[in-house]
Amino acid sequence: MSNVHENDDSIEALFKDAPVDEALYAYLFGDDEADPGPLLDRFASDPSAATWLEGFERDYAVLKNQTDSPAIARSRALRAELARHLTNPIDWTTARQSTNVRSLDAARHRDIPQATPVRRSQSFARIAIAGVLAATIAAAIFLVVSVQSATREVDVEMAQQLTSSIMTQSGHGFAGPPEPTPRERGFLLGAVMDLSRPRKATGQVAANEVDLARELADRALDGLDAPESAEERRQRLLGGCAAILVDPADRKACEDGLADYQRRRDAY
Amino acid sequence: MSAKPPRPAASGPFFDALKLELESRARMLLFGQSRSREGQSSADDLVQETLVRLLQSYDEASLRERPHNQLMALAWRTMRNILIDESRKKAALLEDTKPDEQNKSRSLATRADDSHVAVDESITTTERHDAVRRQLERLAPEERCFLSTVLETDSVPAAQKHCGWPPKSPYYVLKKLLDKLKLELAEWSPG
Numbered sequence: 001m002s003n004v005h006e007n008d009d010s011i012e013a014l015f016k017d018a019p020v021d022e023a024l025y026a027y028l029f030g031d032d033e034a035d036p037g038p039l040l041d042r043f044a045s046d047p048s049a050a051t052w053l054e055g056f057e058r059d060y061a062v063l064k065n066q067t068d069s070p071a072i073a074r075s076r077a078l079r080a081e082l083a084r085h086l087t088n089p090i091d092w093t094t095a096r097q098s099t100n101v102r103s104l105d106a107a108r109h110r111d112i113p114q115a116t117p118v119r120r121s122q123s124f125a126r127i128a129i130a131g132v133l134a135a136t137i138a139a140a141i142f143l144v145v146s147v148q149s150a151t152r153e154v155d156v157e158m159a160q161q162l163t164s165s166i167m168t169q170s171g172h173g174f175a176g177p178p179e180p181t182p183r184e185r186g187f188l189l190g191a192v193m194d195l196s197r198p199r200k201a202t203g204q205v206a207a208n209e210v211d212l213a214r215e216l217a218d219r220a221l222d223g224l225d226a227p228e229s230a231e232e233r234r235q236r237l238l239g240g241c242a243a244i245l246v247d248p249a250d251r252k253a254c255e256d257g258l259a260d261y262q263r264r265r266d267a268y
Numbered sequence: 269m270s271a272k273p274p275r276p277a278a279s280g281p282f283f284d285a286l287k288l289e290l291e292s293r294a295r296m297l298l299f300g301q302s303r304s305r306e307g308q309s310s311a312d313d314l315v316q317e318t319l320v321r322l323l324q325s326y327d328e329a330s331l332r333e334r335p336h337n338q339l340m341a342l343a344w345r346t347m348r349n350i351l352i353d354e355s356r357k358k359a360a361l362l363e364d365t366k367p368d369e370q371n372k373s374r375s376l377a378t379r380a381d382d383s384h385v386a387v388d389e390s391i392t393t394t395e396r397h398d399a400v401r402r403q404l405e406r407l408a409p410e411e412r413c414f415l416s417t418v419l420e421t422d423s424v425p426a427a428q429k430h431c432g433w434p435p436k437s438p439y440y441v442l443k444k445l446l447d448k449l450k451l452e453l454a455e456w457s458p459g
Contacts, residue, residue, distance in 0.1 A: 025439035029424040035344035036296055037289065038337065059450060063419055065397050070422040074300035081292050092336060095285035178437040223440050248341050 022179075022223060023246060027078065028056075028071045036078065038246045043078075044085050053079045154194035154265060156208050159216070162264055163191050167219055179223030182250040185241075186257025188220035192237050194265065220244075282332055283319075286343070290315040293344055297351060318347045403452045407445070410434075415445050 027036045043049035053075045060075075061067045154162075166184045180188065195213035217234040224244055226233050236243060241254035294311035322331060322343065331339060404412050410433040417427035424438045434441045 022437075022439045022443070025424070025443055029418060029422060029439065029442060031423065031425050032297065032300075032348050035293070035337075035341045037293065037340045037344070040292070062396060062453075063400055063446075063449065065400070070300070074296070077296045077300040080299070081296055084292065090285050090288045092285050095281040178434065179440045181436050223437070246337075248338070 026247075028074050034247045034249070039078065040081055040085050043082050044089070050079050050082055053082075153197075154191065156195075156205075156212050158265075158268060159191045159195055159209075159212055162261065162268065163188060163216060167216070180220060181257075182241075182245055182247075182253035183257035183260070185220045185244065186254035186259075187261040188216045188257075189237055189241065189244075189254065190258045190261030190265070192216050192220065192234060196234065196238060286331075286339075287315060287319070289340060290318055290343055290347070293340075293347055294318075297347060314347060314350060317350050318343060321346050321350065399453060400449075403449055406452075411445060414438075414441070415449070418442060 023034070023039055023042075026034060027039055057072050057075050060069070060072055064072075160167075166180060166188060192213045195209045195216070214230040214234050217237040218230060220237050221233050221244060226236055226244070241251045241258065245251045245254055291311055294314040298311055298314065325346075326342075334342070404416055407415065410431060413431035414427050414433055417430045418424060421427060424442055428434065428438045
């Protein structure tokens with residue numbers, strides 16, 4: 001695509017270093033499912049973003065053989081909003097702070113209806129029953145979680161077997177191995193979390209667990225914007241689905257994958 | 269949205285900031301669709317309608333207390349649904365001829381011969397078009413189908429549905445294919 005530019009090398013460099021990721025392609029070629037706001041926020045701190053988008057518009061116009069199309073229009077719209085965003089950022093911090101003050105003031109000055117003695121005793125009874133129920137449920141959940149976490153300690157072999165299907169995927173044509181789906185990222189996240197827990201193992205066994213955790217983290221972050229260092233990537237992943245994925249639907253799928261991993265691990 | 273919706277009563281720094289965010293989203297949604305049909309709602313109309321719908325469906329406190337990303341995701345979905353509703357109403361009332369759809373149905377192979385297409389002379393050469401087509405022909409059938417359909421429709425979901433490929437991560441695959449095409453076309457340099 002770079003043949004339309006005067007300097008191929010610089011354009012190549014732009015393509016290499018540009019913030020091209022799945023979210024951007026989903027915005028340009030998607031069906032407007034996801035809010036593009038996070039893209040704007042991210043690009044605001046990336047000086048090469050606008051240039052990359054301009055390059056994309058030129059290159060894609062060559063491929064399309066026409067200078068206007070939905071993807072090109074979206075790129076232009078994103079670029080225009082990026083310029084606005086940079087010159088006139090929206091101050092949500094102040095807006096939220098003043099909001100809280102207003103809400104608190106309103107709450108303080110709100111009229112509180114006086115309850116009758118009968119209603120008050122009824123509500124006490126309801127609160128007491130609800131409290132006992134909640135305590136019972138919480139105790140049961142705590143017991144189940146305690147038992148599971150006490151009996152399930154994942155070692156290298158178990159983690160390898162659980163994640164083997166994701167780690168050994170084959171590619172499609174020259175596109176190479178496909179990057180994991182959000183659900184698969186969540187599944188790998190579960191294994192990395194287990195391997196990263198403090199445990200009794202020491203020496204080579206512990207080192208192998210850390211190595212595998214890094215390898216799995218590397219695969220889980222494949223295609224995402226992540227740190228270079230393997231250890232930093234592992235640490236990033238340990239932040240959970242919210243730390244690696246922006247789109248709410250992707251995060252939900254990631255959480256589902258994590259839950260799926262935990263189910264399979266417990267049934268192992 | 270033939271008549272402007274009543275302006276919501278909500279005001280203050282929170283709603284001022286929300287309106288600015290919504291204006292930005294509205295511009296992206298409207299201008300990003302290359303829509304120029306008569307009667308297309310303005311960004312301001314869309315913002316007002318979105319605010320009205322949000323305040324009808326959620327109380328003010330609920331909106332204020334939401335985390336920012338959730339609030340904006342909700343606003344985006346609301347805004348998008350308004351546009352979809354608007355398009356459907358217009359299609360039903362005016363028997364919209366859908367020029368956008370006609371554009372989408374044109375194939376890449378016939379586009380170069382279509383004299384009605386507004387094409388920038390600086391980038392329109394038969395050689396380049398042929399080079400693009402040659403590169404497409406070199407791809408595996410499923411890759412060619414996917415990329416050709418993306419080039420025709422600008423829609424990855426539509427291309428994935430049409431070709432039944434790739435099974436997952438279509439945007440990643442598109443990135444790889446476009447990168448590949450870019451490299452191949454870099455070798456063919458018109459000067």
